[in-house]
Amino acid sequence: MDVKTVCLGMLTDGPASGYDLKKQFESSFAHFFAAGYGSIYPALSSLSASGLVECEEVPQEGKPDRKVYEITDEGRQFLLKALENPSPCHKVRSEFLATMCFAHLMRPEDIQTVINNRLEDIARYQEMFRQFESEEMCDWPEGMKFVLGFGKAIAGTMQTYINENRHLLADEPSAKVATGQ
Amino acid sequence: MDVKTVCLGMLTDGPASGYDLKKQFESSFAHFFAAGYGSIYPALSSLSASGLVECEEVPQEGKPDRKVYEITDEGRQFLLKALENPSPCHKVRSEFLATMCFAHLMRPEDIQTVINNRLEDIARYQEMFRQFESEEMCDWPEGMKFVLGFGKAIAGTMQTYINENRHLLADEPSAKVATGQ
DNA sequence: ACTTTATATATCGAATTGATATTATGCATC
DNA sequence: GATGCATAATATCAATTCGATATATAAAGT
Incomplete structure (x- = not known):
C-alpha cells in the first residue's frame, strides 16, 4: 500500500485534484500517512498512465488548470485487490x-x-x-x-x-x- | 536525524559492524526506527568518508572481513550538534x-x-x-x-x-x- | 541428506522526502 | 498604496530510504 494506492482509495469518495488530496493527507490522514506534493503528483501521473484514473483539465483564470482525477472501473478493481493484503504494516519513524x-x-x-x-x-x-x-x-x-x-x-x-x-x-x-x- | 546519525549514536556504545547495528535496529530500535542493510551500509561508508567514524577491517575465515567502525572525536561532536534539534519529529506510516x-x-x-x-x-x-x-x-x-x-x-x-x-x-x-x- | 538460521558484506531500482519554483488572487497590516 | 502573507494550483529535483536480491560459508536442526 503505497501513496498511489492511498490516492486511489481517496478518489473512491469522488473526483479530486492533487491539491485536494494533499489537504486530506494534511488533515484526516496526517496522523498515520503523510504525503507531500513530491509523492502525490507523480502518483497521480502514474495512475493516469496505467488507466486506473482519468484526468479532466478544468481551465481557471489566473491559476494553473485544475486537473481533476476520477477513478475508473479498472482502478476500483485494482484497489480491491490491493486491499486484500492480509498483513498491511504499521511503521513508526521517530x-x-x-x-x-x-x-x-x-x-x-x-x-x-x-x-x-x-x-x-x-x-x-x-x-x-x-x-x-x-x-x-x-x-x-x-x-x-x-x-x-x-x-x-x-x-x-x-x-x-x-x-x-x-x-x-x-x-x-x-x-x-x-x-x- | 537520519539513519547516519542514529548509527553514529549507536556507536557511542562501543565499536560495531554494520551487521551488529542491524541487529540493534531489529531489536531495541525496531518499534520506532527500523533500517535495513540498504540504509546502514551506505550510512557507514558516508560516515567513514566524512571522518566521523573510523573503520578497522578484521579478517575472518570463511566469512567476509568484519568491518568494525568506531566513532571519532569529530563524530561525537557532530552527534551532539545533531541532538540539539529542539523538535525531532515522530512519524507514523501505517x-x-x-x-x-x-x-x-x-x-x-x-x-x-x-x-x-x-x-x-x-x-x-x-x-x-x-x-x-x-x-x-x-x-x-x-x-x-x-x-x-x-x-x-x-x-x-x-x-x-x-x-x-x-x-x-x-x-x-x-x-x-x-x-x- | 536437506533445510533453515546465522554470520557478514554489498548493490540496485523504485519509492519517498523535503525543499524549491512558478504564477496569480485576495486579505491584512503598516 | 505598498509590502507581505495565506491560499490556490501545479511541477520538479537531489538526497534519502526501502525492499529485494546476490554472494559465500558454517553451524545446527529435522
Missing part, C-alpha cells in the same frame, strides 16, 4: 524517540525543550481530533471513525506516558538522591 | 490504518484477517518488551528505558483499542439490526 535514546549525552535543559515541543505537537493533534468529532464525522464511513479513534487513543497514551516518565530523563541530582534512599 | 479507512470496500472476513494479523504483530512486540525487561535492561541508560516503556505503553493501547472497537468494522448485519432498535 526521531523524537531516537533522540531520547541518547538523552544521557544531552544537556538537561535541551531534553526538557524536546519533550515540551513533542507535547505541543501531540496537543495539536488532539485539537484536530476534537474538531473532527464536533463537525463532519457523522457522515464518515465506520473505518474512518475507527482510524480517528485509534489516533486519538494513541495521542492520549503518548501524552500521559511522557508526563508520567519525563522525570526519568531530566532528573535533577537532588531528586535522584531522594528517591535512592 | 498501511494498516490506511486499509481500515477503506474497510467499507472490503469483505468482512478479510477485515477480520487483517485485524488478527495486526494483533499478532503487536503481541510479538509485547513479547519482545517483556524479554528486554527481564534481561538486560538494568544496565541501559535511562533514555533507553524511557523509550522502551513508551513502546510498551503504545502497544498496550493499540491492543486494547483494536479489541474494543473491531466490532465497528466487521459488524454482522444481525448485530447491527439488534443494536439499531
Whole structure:
C-alpha cells in the first residue's frame, strides 16, 4: 500500500485534484500517512498512465488548470485487490524517540525543550481530533471513525506516558538522591 | 536525524559492524526506527568518508572481513550538534490504518484477517518488551528505558483499542439490526 | 541428506522526502 | 498604496530510504 494506492482509495469518495488530496493527507490522514506534493503528483501521473484514473483539465483564470482525477472501473478493481493484503504494516519513524535514546549525552535543559515541543505537537493533534468529532464525522464511513479513534487513543497514551516518565530523563541530582534512599 | 546519525549514536556504545547495528535496529530500535542493510551500509561508508567514524577491517575465515567502525572525536561532536534539534519529529506510516479507512470496500472476513494479523504483530512486540525487561535492561541508560516503556505503553493501547472497537468494522448485519432498535 | 538460521558484506531500482519554483488572487497590516 | 502573507494550483529535483536480491560459508536442526 503505497501513496498511489492511498490516492486511489481517496478518489473512491469522488473526483479530486492533487491539491485536494494533499489537504486530506494534511488533515484526516496526517496522523498515520503523510504525503507531500513530491509523492502525490507523480502518483497521480502514474495512475493516469496505467488507466486506473482519468484526468479532466478544468481551465481557471489566473491559476494553473485544475486537473481533476476520477477513478475508473479498472482502478476500483485494482484497489480491491490491493486491499486484500492480509498483513498491511504499521511503521513508526521517530526521531523524537531516537533522540531520547541518547538523552544521557544531552544537556538537561535541551531534553526538557524536546519533550515540551513533542507535547505541543501531540496537543495539536488532539485539537484536530476534537474538531473532527464536533463537525463532519457523522457522515464518515465506520473505518474512518475507527482510524480517528485509534489516533486519538494513541495521542492520549503518548501524552500521559511522557508526563508520567519525563522525570526519568531530566532528573535533577537532588531528586535522584531522594528517591535512592 | 537520519539513519547516519542514529548509527553514529549507536556507536557511542562501543565499536560495531554494520551487521551488529542491524541487529540493534531489529531489536531495541525496531518499534520506532527500523533500517535495513540498504540504509546502514551506505550510512557507514558516508560516515567513514566524512571522518566521523573510523573503520578497522578484521579478517575472518570463511566469512567476509568484519568491518568494525568506531566513532571519532569529530563524530561525537557532530552527534551532539545533531541532538540539539529542539523538535525531532515522530512519524507514523501505517498501511494498516490506511486499509481500515477503506474497510467499507472490503469483505468482512478479510477485515477480520487483517485485524488478527495486526494483533499478532503487536503481541510479538509485547513479547519482545517483556524479554528486554527481564534481561538486560538494568544496565541501559535511562533514555533507553524511557523509550522502551513508551513502546510498551503504545502497544498496550493499540491492543486494547483494536479489541474494543473491531466490532465497528466487521459488524454482522444481525448485530447491527439488534443494536439499531 | 536437506533445510533453515546465522554470520557478514554489498548493490540496485523504485519509492519517498523535503525543499524549491512558478504564477496569480485576495486579505491584512503598516 | 505598498509590502507581505495565506491560499490556490501545479511541477520538479537531489538526497534519502526501502525492499529485494546476490554472494559465500558454517553451524545446527529435522
